[in-house]
Amino acid sequence: MKRFIKLSVLFLLTAAVPYVLLMWLLGDMGWVRTARTEMASRGFLNTRIKDIANYHDVDVLFLGSSHCYRTFDTRFYRSHGISCFNLGSSNQTPVQTRVLLNAYLDSLSPRYVVFEVHPDIMDQDGIESAVDLLINMPLTCEATRMAWKSGNMKAINTWLYAIYNQKICHRLEHFTEDSIMDDAAYIPGGYVEIRKKSFEVKRYPRKDLTIQPEQMAALKDCLSMLKERGIPYMLVEVQDAEQLRSSFKNHDWFEAQMRALGPYRYKILPMDDRVHFCNSNHLYLPGIKLFNEDFITDLKAALNTIEQDR
Numbered sequence: 001m002k003r004f005i006k007l008s009v010l011f012l013l014t015a016a017v018p019y020v021l022l023m024w025l026l027g028d029m030g031w032v033r034t035a036r037t038e039m040a041s042r043g044f045l046n047t048r049i050k051d052i053a054n055y056h057d058v059d060v061l062f063l064g065s066s067h068c069y070r071t072f073d074t075r076f077y078r079s080h081g082i083s084c085f086n087l088g089s090s091n092q093t094p095v096q097t098r099v100l101l102n103a104y105l106d107s108l109s110p111r112y113v114v115f116e117v118h119p120d121i122m123d124q125d126g127i128e129s130a131v132d133l134l135i136n137m138p139l140t141c142e143a144t145r146m147a148w149k150s151g152n153m154k155a156i157n158t159w160l161y162a163i164y165n166q167k168i169c170h171r172l173e174h175f176t177e178d179s180i181m182d183d184a185a186y187i188p189g190g191y192v193e194i195r196k197k198s199f200e201v202k203r204y205p206r207k208d209l210t211i212q213p214e215q216m217a218a219l220k221d222c223l224s225m226l227k228e229r230g231i232p233y234m235l236v237e238v239q240d241a242e243q244l245r246s247s248f249k250n251h252d253w254f255e256a257q258m259r260a261l262g263p264y265r266y267k268i269l270p271m272d273d274r275v276h277f278c279n280s281n282h283l284y285l286p287g288i289k290l291f292n293e294d295f296i297t298d299l300k301a302a303l304n305t306i307e308q309d310r
Contacts, residue, residue: 035157043090064116074189086190093126094218204247244280
């Protein structure tokens with residue numbers, strides 16, 4: 001038995017080296033399908049991470065998925081005298097938010113945090129968002145833990161390639177992605193403006209909302225991190241198109257789960273699916289304008305409360 005264990009360990013160690021080398025080589029050639037090796041994306045995470053260096057001691061930090069970085073227009077809030085940064089990323093679940101907060105919360109040092117939550121995001125495994133972070137942000141211990149804890153080979157392989165890409169080739173620090181990709185444009189401060197509508201009328205099957213236990217635990221970790229630093233926050237759910245919203249059987253249950261964690265805002269504004277939405281779960285320019293003009297009232301009230309408490 002001892003001989004078997006010894007040979008098994010030796011085999012794994014011997015196989016690991018060529019596996020890693022092949023991952024690096026084939027990743028450079030674009031032949032690896034079980035890893036992400038491209039840095040640029042329509043979510044502009046690479047640009048957003050580098051943009052953080054230009055923002056410190058902001059009034060408001062926005063966190064969340066594409067519902068966050070495509071909704072909270074940083075230009076609008078700055079025009080009202082509110083400094084802010086949008087640290088959203090594509091399909092960002094609380095597991096990835098935890099990685100980002102560990103890396104950048106103290107640098108951004110916000111007075112207030114708006115944490116976007118969405119039923120679909122809270123029910124995801126977060127792998128798509130995980131590989132986005134691994135390839136586009138400097139590797140950290142928390143990001144490494146995220147990759148290995150996922151048990152997902154795409155996340156682990158992306159982490160392996162990121163070591164080569166960042167630590168050996170030093171590509172991340174020199175890479176610059178275009179500020180406009182297709183119909184998407186990056187706005188300094190983290191917002192992404194979508195300039196083309198792709199709304200389709202669809203019929204969604206009715207479904208029960210659920211929350212992955214891992215995501216709920218990570219969300220609580222994120223909120224604990226904010227509480228430890230004395231940073232007040234608000235959980236915000238951005239409105240979906242009615243054709244999608246009406247498919248949720250138990251949205252009241254989801255609302256109750258969020259309210260139990262602290263201040264939570266979910267407001268249905270008078271919007272037309274075909275006018276105010278880019279697709280079923282993302283607002284379009286008229287809807288974004290309407291949402292932000294309504295939301296800023298609550299945000300200003302929260303910021304004023306902070307001032308009064310000082």
